[in-house]
Structures are given as structure tokens and as C-alpha cells.
Amino acid sequence: MLDKIQHILIALLGGISVTISVTLGALIIAVLLGLLLGVVRSFTKWKLLRFTIDVYVELFRNIPALAILFIIYFGLGSVGLRLGSVTAAILGLGLIGGAVLCDVFRAGFSALHSGQREAAIAIGMTPYQTIRLILAPQAIRIALPPLGNYAIQLLKDTSIASAIAAPEIMFFARTLVTSTFETTLIYICAAGIYLLLSLPLFRAIQSIEKRFGVGR
Amino acid sequence: MESPLLQIKDLHKSYGSLEVLKGIDFSVSKGEKVAVIGPSGSGKSTCLRCVNFLEKPSRGHIILDGERVGVKPGSDRLMSDAELAPQRAQMGMVFQLFYLWPHLTVLENVSIGLRKVQGVPSNEASEIAMDMLEKVHLGNKANTFPGLLSGGQQQRVAIARALAQRPKLLLFDEPTSALDPELVGEVLNVIQELADEGRTMLLVTHEINFARDIADRVIFMDGGVVVEEGPARELITNPQAERTRVFLSKIEK
Amino acid sequence: MIEFLEVYVKYGSQWFPRMADAALVSASLAFAGFIVAFAIGLMLSIFQRSPLRLLRFVATIYVVVFRGIPLLAILFLLYFGLPGIGVTMSAFTASAVGLGLSFGAQMAEVFRAGLEAIHRGQREAAIAVGMTPLQAFRFVTLPQAVRIISPSMLVTFIVLLKDSSLCALITVNELMLEGRALATEYFLPLNIFVAIGVFYFLIAWPLSLLARTMDARIRAKQTRTL
Ligand SMILES: Nc1ncnc2c1ncn2[C@@H]1O[C@H](COP(=O)(O)OP(=O)(O)OP(=O)(O)O)[C@@H](O)[C@H]1O
Ligand SMILES: [Mg+2]
Numbered sequence: 001m002l003d004k005i006q007h008i009l010i011a012l013l014g015g016i017s018v019t020i021s022v023t024l025g026a027l028i029i030a031v032l033l034g035l036l037l038g039v040v041r042s043f044t045k046w047k048l049l050r051f052t053i054d055v056y057v058e059l060f061r062n063i064p065a066l067a068i069l070f071i072i073y074f075g076l077g078s079v080g081l082r083l084g085s086v087t088a089a090i091l092g093l094g095l096i097g098g099a100v101l102c103d104v105f106r107a108g109f110s111a112l113h114s115g116q117r118e119a120a121i122a123i124g125m126t127p128y129q130t131i132r133l134i135l136a137p138q139a140i141r142i143a144l145p146p147l148g149n150y151a152i153q154l155l156k157d158t159s160i161a162s163a164i165a166a167p168e169i170m171f172f173a174r175t176l177v178t179s180t181f182e183t184t185l186i187y188i189c190a191a192g193i194y195l196l197l198s199l200p201l202f203r204a205i206q207s208i209e210k211r212f213g214v215g216r
Numbered sequence: 217m218e219s220p221l222l223q224i225k226d227l228h229k230s231y232g233s234l235e236v237l238k239g240i241d242f243s244v245s246k247g248e249k250v251a252v253i254g255p256s257g258s259g260k261s262t263c264l265r266c267v268n269f270l271e272k273p274s275r276g277h278i279i280l281d282g283e284r285v286g287v288k289p290g291s292d293r294l295m296s297d298a299e300l301a302p303q304r305a306q307m308g309m310v311f312q313l314f315y316l317w318p319h320l321t322v323l324e325n326v327s328i329g330l331r332k333v334q335g336v337p338s339n340e341a342s343e344i345a346m347d348m349l350e351k352v353h354l355g356n357k358a359n360t361f362p363g364l365l366s367g368g369q370q371q372r373v374a375i376a377r378a379l380a381q382r383p384k385l386l387l388f389d390e391p392t393s394a395l396d397p398e399l400v401g402e403v404l405n406v407i408q409e410l411a412d413e414g415r416t417m418l419l420v421t422h423e424i425n426f427a428r429d430i431a432d433r434v435i436f437m438d439g440g441v442v443v444e445e446g447p448a449r450e451l452i453t454n455p456q457a458e459r460t461r462v463f464l465s466k467i468e469k
Numbered sequence: 470m471i472e473f474l475e476v477y478v479k480y481g482s483q484w485f486p487r488m489a490d491a492a493l494v495s496a497s498l499a500f501a502g503f504i505v506a507f508a509i510g511l512m513l514s515i516f517q518r519s520p521l522r523l524l525r526f527v528a529t530i531y532v533v534v535f536r537g538i539p540l541l542a543i544l545f546l547l548y549f550g551l552p553g554i555g556v557t558m559s560a561f562t563a564s565a566v567g568l569g570l571s572f573g574a575q576m577a578e579v580f581r582a583g584l585e586a587i588h589r590g591q592r593e594a595a596i597a598v599g600m601t602p603l604q605a606f607r608f609v610t611l612p613q614a615v616r617i618i619s620p621s622m623l624v625t626f627i628v629l630l631k632d633s634s635l636c637a638l639i640t641v642n643e644l645m646l647e648g649r650a651l652a653t654e655y656f657l658p659l660n661i662f663v664a665i666g667v668f669y670f671l672i673a674w675p676l677s678l679l680a681r682t683m684d685a686r687i688r689a690k691q692t693r694t695l
Contacts, residue, residue, distance in 0.1 A: 062627070062673035064634040066645055067666040074652065075659030115315035118270055119374075123329040123381055124305025126298045133332060137319045156539035163638055170541055177549065184553040187546035191538040198537035 004182060008189045011176050015169035016193065022089050022158040022168060027151060029094025034101025035140075039131060041102060042109040053102065060099035065160050068092045073164040089161035089168075097154060104146045108139030148205035152198050159194070169193055219282065221246045221416055222267065222385055227276035229262055236262050238440040240276070244385070249417045251427035251448065254437035255463055260420045261312075263437070264389050267418070268307045269300055280306060281384060305333050308378030309387045312394050314370040316362035316377070323349065323358040326376045333381070348376040352406050368399030372406055379410075386410070388419040424467050428452045436460045476660045484651060484664060491647035492668050498564055498643055499630040505569020506629065507622075510576020517581060528577065535574035541635050543567045548639040564636035572629050579625055583618030584610065620684035627676050631669060644668055 041053045060068070073088040083091065112135060120130040162170035173190040177183050220243035229237040236259045244250045252260050265271040267278055269286040272294060278285040285303050286295050295303075316325050327345035330336040336344065349355045352372035362370055371391055378386060391407065392400045404426055411417060411430050421427050427434055431448040436457070444457045455461045477484075516528035535543075548563040558566070587610055595605035637645035648665035652658040 058674060058677070059670065062631075062670045062677055063666040064631040064645070064669055066634045066637070067648070067662055067669060070645075070648070070652075070662040071659065071666060075662045078656070078658045113315070115311060115313055116317065119309075119311065119315035119317070119377075121297055121301070122268060122270065122304055122307075122309040123377065124301045124303075124333040125329070126301045127296075128298070129332055133328060134317055138317075141319060152536065156537075159539035159541040160635065162541070170539070170545070173542075173545070182553070184546070184550040187542055187550040191542040191546065194539055194542060195534060195537040202533065202537070 004185060005189060008176065008180075008182065008186050009193075012169055012172050012186075012190060012193060015167060015172035016197075018086060018166060018168040018171075019155070019158050019197070022086060022093065022161055022166065023151075023155050025090035026093035026097055026154055026158070029090065030097025030101050030150070030154070031147075033094065033098030035105055035136075037098060037102035038105025038109065038139075039136065042106050043127070043131060057099040057102050060096045061103075065093065065096055065157055066163060068096060069160060069164050085161065085164045085166040088164055089158065089166045093154060093157060093161075097150065100150055101143075101147065104143045104150070105139055107146075108142040109135060111142050112138055144208045145205055148201060148208060152201045152205075155198055155201065156194060220244060221248075221281055222418065223277070223279040224263070224267065225277040225279070227263065227266055227278070228274045229259070229266055229271060230274045236440055237266070237273075240437075240440075240442055242435055242442060242445060244416060244418055246416055247414050248433065249411050249415075249419065249431045250433045250435060251431035252418065252420045252435045252437060253422070253424065253427055253463075254443075258437045259440045260437055261389050264309075264387050264418065264420050267387060268304050268309060269295075270309075301333070305329075305381055306383055307385045307387055308381045308383035310371070310374050310378050310389065310391050312390045314362075314367070314374045314394075316370055316373055318361065318363050321359050321361055322354065322365070322373050325362060325373055326380045329377065330380050345376070345380055348379045349373070351379065351409075352376045353402075366399060367395045368402045371395065371403045375403075375406055375410075384416065386415055386417045388417065388421070390420050390422060393422055422467075424452060424464065436463065438463070473660065476657060477664070480655065480657070480660075484655075484661070487647055487651065488644065488664065488668055491642065491644040492672065494641070495630070495633055495643040495645075495669075496672070498561065498568070498633045498636060498641060499626065501561075501565035502568025502572065502629055502633060503626050505565055506572035506576045506625070509569055509573025510580055513573060513577035514580035514584070517577065518584075532574045532577055535571055538571075540567065540571045540632055541638065543571050544635060544639050560636070560639050560641045563639060564633070564641050568629055568633060568636075571632075572625060575625050575628075576622070579618050579621045580614075582621065583614040586617050587613050617687060620680045620687065623676060623680040623683065627673050627680070630673060630676075634669070 037053050037056070041050055044050060069089060069092045072083065072092045073085060076083065116134060116138065117130055120134040121127070125133065158168055159170040161168055162174060165171065169190050173186050176186050180186070222244040224240055224242055227237050227240040228235070240259075240263055242250075252263065254260050262271060266273045266276075267285070269278070272286070280303065283289075283303070286300060287293070288295060288299070316322075317328075320328060323342060323345050326348050327341040330341035330344055331338060334341075346355060346358060349358055352375050354369060354372055354376065357365060357369065357373075362373060365373065375391075388407065392403050395403065400423070404423065407417075407419070408430055419427070419431065428448050433445060434448045434451045435445040436443050436451065436455070436459075438459050444451060444455065444460045446456075451460070452464065455464055513528045513531060516524040519525055544564060544567040547558065547567050548560060551557070551563075591609055591613065592605050595609040596602065600608065633643060634645040636643055637649065640646065644665055648661055652661045655661065
């Protein structure tokens with residue numbers, strides 16, 4: 001039994017690096033895009049820009065990740081825009097994450113008292129300085145716990161990339177099943193690996209919540 | 217005669233159909249301390265906030281040191297917040313609710329404007345900020361975060377922050393009315409010390425006795441207009457207008 | 470762009486009825502999964518408030534485990550894995566159970582947040598007017614909790630609905646699988662998956678708007694009374 005588990009784990013190990021790269025790649029896109037969209041959506045006076053961002057967010061938040069990956073990988077692939085499966089997964093999950101985090105950062109900004117901004121412009125800060133030095137650091141702090149939850153969700157969602165043949169953990173598991181027939185054990189092991197990968201993230205969220213506390 | 221440091225001319229402000237300021241005129245000379253008093257809702261805060269354009273006036277002129285605030289010279293176009301920044305930097309403002317920045321230390325709250333707005337090098341900015349904190353008797357709190365301070369201490373940090381701007385004019389909007397009674401004194405003392413240094417101040421306050429002692433001149437506002445203005449002691453002890461008299465007698469109780 | 474849209478004019482009458490049928494399967498799958506999730510979530514939140522340490526421990530472990538494991542792994546385990554040890558279910562049953570197990574953990578969090586959001590004074594006031602603790606829960610805490618959590622419950626349902634698309638990978642004949650079938654039949658994956666995306670959007674978006682309106686209303690009420 002232990003032998004088998006060891007054998008399976010070693011076989012699945014090959015997928016971990018892809019799982020982690022997809023998670024990190026998508027996370028980076030999501031944070032940068034989400035912060036950009038969140039800031040612009042919160043502060044621009046331009047109605048059309050606000051509307052465009054709203055459309056983007058609503059679309060990506062109300063369509064399943066699997067559909068988006070299929071559109072990018074099979075759909076765009078069929079019209080000549082062929083992406084690798086890992087690239088497609090990073091891009092698709094990152095674009096979805098951008099929409100999710102746009103809302104998260106927006107909520108962070110709108111939680112701030114208007115006096116925070118007023119005090120900044122009153123000492124002569126420009127709007128850009130006010131956002132960068134005063135508002136964004138506070139909004140990001142407020143956004144950290146939901147950001148952590150998003151990261152855990154993202155880690156799990158990378159498993160969806162197996163459906164477009166990205167060689168991550170689930171993909172390895174599915175391949176392994178066809179050659180060994182130890183299906184139950186294989187999927188339990190795969191689940192266990194995800195769980196182990198997510199534990200440090202849980203820890204991180206807890207310590208963030210403790211550190212910055214509620215109501216600061 | 218030298219022209220006043222701050223001139224407010226025919227200032228109007230409406231929120232929708234509600235006209236809050238109905239033509240305010242007064243001025244503040246260099247070194248002068250002017251207190252604005254009046255019943256709640258009379259438009260005192262709005263007037264003060266129009267001075268540094270936190271509220272955009274509906275009509276009228278704000279002139280600081282000969283320069284029109286908030287309006288592009290040679291045109292009638294209002295300035296954007298970015299264009300306003302250098303003018304706002306010349307006026308320090310102290311808010312009723314302090315509005316310190318919770319993610320920065322006390323020292324950083326005071327020095328950030330020096331570094332980022334005035335372009336003072338970091339070391340020097342910290343030194344100046346430290347001097348300002350000493351001035352408000354909070355040198356020992358430089359490295360704590362504002363959330364750990366009492367209301368009175370927070371307000372004194374906010375005053376230090378305004379001083380660090382090296383402002384031509386200090387604006388106070390009821391700086392003690394959010395404080396527990398036992399903390400009011402320490403803040404008033406600091407303001408008194410600044411007054412003694414000869415700084416120019418425009419102060420909205422409910423502390424009538426303090427206004428009488430500290431101010432050269434008192435302005436009584438009601439219903440969006442200046443009802444009466446005059447030398448502090450005179451206006452408060454012997455008001456001319458009926459409305460002023462009613463207001464003061466209510467406060468006395 | 471015009472060409473892209475012309476495809477829908479040409480094939481729409483063949484595609485859309487099939488997609489609509491499959492969308493119904495998706496919807497019933499989501500409902501079935503949600504009912505299981507609701508039951509598990511309720512049970513977990515009772516466990517969480519139980520005086521018995523063991524039950525609280527079970528609830529904690531459950532939430533940590535199921536928040537850390539991808540839905541897809543659960544679905545594969547239930548559908549492909551369990552037959553290996555002699556447990557067989559239909560794809561639909563496996564999906565409903567899998568969605569329920571996975572989202573049960575989230576529902577537990579929703580319930581917990583709802584109960585915590587109610588000011589302690591509410592319960593204390595109820596007891597002060599002479600209610601028993603049970604009555605206080607039944608007549609004061611519970612009705613308020615239901616109202617407070619209904620938007621987040623709806624949001625959870627929307628996420629569950631979207632994630633039900635993964636059940637295509639264990640052969641449930643829902644919207645996503647229909648999309649793949651059509652894509653292999655017609656060789657127009659971009660058009661077909663975009664249409665599938667639009668189908669999901671048309672179901673999920675109105676629900677999202679509803680959840681937001683409900684949330685805003687509750688917030689407005691809360692600021693008025695503590
Ligand atoms: N942003 C706003 N929108 C609409 N009405 C406003 C706004 N700000 C102030 N007002 C109204 O303008 C009037 C004057 O307000 P202001 O705050 O200037 O009064 P105040 O004299 O400072 O009163 P207090 O002593 O209570 O601070 C009030 O009736 C207030 O309701
Ligand atoms: Mg006021």
C-alpha cells in the first residue's frame with residue numbers, strides 16, 4: 001500500500017511545477033490587472049471607461065472558467081491564435097482573476113473614509129500621489145484577506161487546466177489512471193497534494209488577519 | 217496699507233437647490249487670528265473648505281497672497297486637483313476628525329508632505345518633522361502608529377502635519393469638538409502657542425471663551441451669511457446683532 | 470466580426486435548442502448540488518456551535534479539507550475513483566454529491582458569517598424581555614440571519630452553477646459537454662464556446678445583479694438600526 005502511494009506520488013510530482021507556475025503566473029496577471037482596473041474604476045471621471053471596466057468584470061465573473069479556457073484554447077486556436085495549453089491557462093485564469101480582484105480592490109478603496117483623501121490633497125498632494133501614497137496602501141491592506149482566499153481558489157482552479165491538456169497535477173493523475181487502474185488511490189493522492197499546497201496559503205491568510213486585525 | 221493675506225469675496229455655495237453660503241465677504245491679514253462662530257448648519261465648515269477648494273465654490277473669489285485660488289489665471293476655468301496642489305500646499309488644514317493616515321507612523325504622517333510635496337530630502341524631512349512633533353509635545357510618539365494615540369494626541373499630530381507644510385495660513389475646523397472634554401485643553405494650548413508665534417489662523421470653533429482669548433477678530437455666521445464681525449472681546453461681550461446675542465446667550469448656558 | 474455573427478444566423482436554429490436543453494440539465498444539476506451543500510453547510514455550522522469539542526473539530530477539519538481540494542479532484546474521485554472500491558453512482562448523482570461536498574464547506578462559512586453579523590445585543594434584548602435562549606434563536610437571531618446571508622447564499626449558488634460546468638468532464642450531459650459535442654460536430658469551437666459562455670452568462674448575470682441589490686438593501690437597513 002505505502003509502496004503504491006509512493007509510486008503514485010512520484011508519478012504525480014511532475015505536475016506540481018506546472019500547477020505552481022500556472023498559479024503564480026495567473027496570480028501575477030490577476031493582481032496587476034485587478035489593481036489597475038480597481039484603481040481606474042474607483043477614480044476615473046470618464047464614464048465610458050468605467051462602463052467598459054464594468055462590462056469586463058461582469059463578463060469574466062459570470063462565465064465559467066472552463067468555458068473561458070475553451071474559448072481561448074480551442075476557440076482562438078481554431079482561428080489561428082494558437083496558444084500553448086499552459087499559456088492559455090495562465091492567461092484565462094489571470095483574466096478572470098483580474099475581474100475578481102478589481103472588485104476586491106474597489107471594495108478596499110470604497111471602505112476608506114473620504115477624509116483620508118481630503119487630508120492628503122489638503123497638504124498639497126496631487127491626485128496621483130494621493131492614490132499611490134495614501135489610499136492604495138490602505139486599500140491593499142484591506143484587500144489582503146480576500147486576496148488570500150482568491151489565491152487558494154486559484155490554486156484549486158488550476159486543476160481545470162487539465163481539461164485543455166496542461167500537464168498539471170490533475171492531468172498527470174488522469175494519465176496515470178489509464179496506465180495503472182489504481183483510480184481511487186490516485187485521486188486521493190492528487191487531492192492530498194492540493195491540500196498540502198493550500199495549507200501554507202491558509203496559514204498566510206490567518207497571520208495576515210491577525211496582524212492587521214479587524215477594524216483598523 | 218498692505219493687502220490682506222486671505223480675501224474671501226462674494227462666496228456662494230449651493231448643494232443642488234440648497235444654498236449654504238449666500239455671499240460671504242471677509243479677509244484675514246498676515247499674522248491675524250480670526251475665529252468663525254455660529255450655530256450648527258450655518259455654513260462655517262463649508263466656508264472653510266471652500267478656502268482650500270475641498271469644496272468648489274459656486275461663485276466668488278478666494279485670494280491668497282494676491283493669487284486667486286482654484287481658478288486658472290487669465291481665464292475662468294476651474295483648476296483640476298492636480299493644478300490645485302501647489303496652492304493647497306500653502307494652507308495647512310486641521311480637521312475635526314484628525315484624518316491621520318493609519319498606515320504611516322506618526323513621524324511619517326508629518327514628514328510625507330515634506331518629502332513628496334515640498335521635495336525636501338528624506339533626512340532633512342525627518343528632522344523638520346521631528347521639530348514639529350516637539351512643538352506639539354509629541355516627540356516621544358514619533359515611531360508609533362496613530363491608531364494607538366488618544367484623540368488629543370492625534371489632533372496634535374494633525375497640527376504638526378499642517379505645520380510641516382510651512383503654510384502661510386492655518387485653517388482649523390472645530391479642532392476640539394470631537395474630543396473628550398479632558399483632552400480639549402492640551403489641543404487648545406498648542407493652538408495658543410502657535411497663535412503666540414504670530415501665525416495667521418482662520419479658526420472655526422464652538423469654544424467661545426477660547427475664541428475670545430485667542431482671536432483678534434470674530435466672525436459670526438448664521439444662515440449662510442456673515443451677520444456680524446468685530447474685535448473678539450467686543451463682539452462676544454457686547455454683540456450688536458440680535459441673532460448674535462441669542463446665539464451667545466444659548467452658549468453661555 | 471460580421472462573419473463571426475453570420476455563423477450564428479446559419480446554425481443557430483440547430484445549436485440553440487440543444488444548448489437550451491443542456492442548460493436545463495445544468496440548472497437542475499446546480500439545484501441538486503446546492504441542496505446537498507445547504508444541508509452539509511447547516512450541519513457543519515451546528516457542529517461549529519456545538520458544546521462538544523469533537524463535533525467542532527470535525528467541522529473545522531471538514532472546512533479546511535474541502536476548501537483545499539479542487540472540485541475536479543472530488544468529482545473524479547467520486548465518479549472514476551469510487552467504483553474501484555465497489556461504489557458506483559450515476560454521473561449526475563456523483564456530480565450533485567461532489568458539488569454538495571465541496572460547496573458545503575463554503576455554505577458553512579456563509580452561515581457562520583451571518584450568525585456573527587448579528588449584534589449580540591439583539592439576543593440579549595430578546596432574553597431580557599423574557600424569551601428562552603431557544604426562543605431568542607428562533608424568533609430573533611434566525612430570521613435576521615436568514616436575511617443577512619441570503620445574498621451570500623445566492624452568490625454561492627452562482628459560483629456553484631458556474632462550477633457545475635466541470636461535471637462535463639465526468640460525462641454529465643450538461644451545457645459544457647453539449648458545447649464540446651457541438652464543437653466536434655461542427656468544427657466551429659470559437660463560435661460554439663462563445664455561445665456556451667453567453668448561455669451561462671445569461672443565467673448567472675441576472676442572479677448576480679439580484680444578489681447585489683439584496684445586499685445593498687440589507688446594508689442600508691443595517692446602518693439604520695444596530
Ligand atoms: N456635501 C453636502 N451635500 C449637501 N449638503 C451639505 C453638504 N455639506 C454640507 N451640507 C449642508 O450645508 C449646511 C452647512 O453645513 P456646514 O457643515 O458648513 O455647517 P457648520 O456651520 O459647519 O455646522 P456644524 O457646526 O454642525 O459643523 C448644512 O445644512 C449641511 O447639511
Ligand atoms: Mg462644521
